[in-house]
Amino acid sequence: MSLQMHDPLTGDSVSVSLMPSDMSKLWYFRLDCKSQSGKHYIISLAKHQKRWACSCPGYCRRKIRECKHLRALGLQNKLDPPEPILNVISPMRWFAIKALLETTDV
Numbered sequence: 001m002s003l004q005m006h007d008p009l010t011g012d013s014v015s016v017s018l019m020p021s022d023m024s025k026l027w028y029f030r031l032d033c034k035s036q037s038g039k040h041y042i043i044s045l046a047k048h049q050k051r052w053a054c055s056c057p058g059y060c061r062r063k064i065r066e067c068k069h070l071r072a073l074g075l076q077n078k079l080d081p082p083e084p085i086l087n088v089i090s091p092m093r094w095f096a097i098k099a100l101l102e103t104t105d106v
């Protein structure tokens, strides 16, 4: 299952798909993002810091952890979904909800 979204800054089409949880269980909801222009980054929820992270250089460079990819998905440095929801819904279900929100937003 993958979702097409648009990078609001570049207009690039981005394909987003959900990756399986990693074995260390430090990262949740890992979203594998590939843009039309060949950029590849992974967005995931850092379990212990309780915040979203991105693997792009922009995110890693900044002291205030954020980047345009997190902004595009509305996941700027906050826990979303909140922890109680994390415990009761599966990642795939959350992803489906998120995909629905993205498409109805247009």
Ligand SMILES: [Zn+2]
Binding pocket: 041, 054, 055, 056, 058, 059, 067, 068, 069, 070
């Ligand atoms: Zn990023």
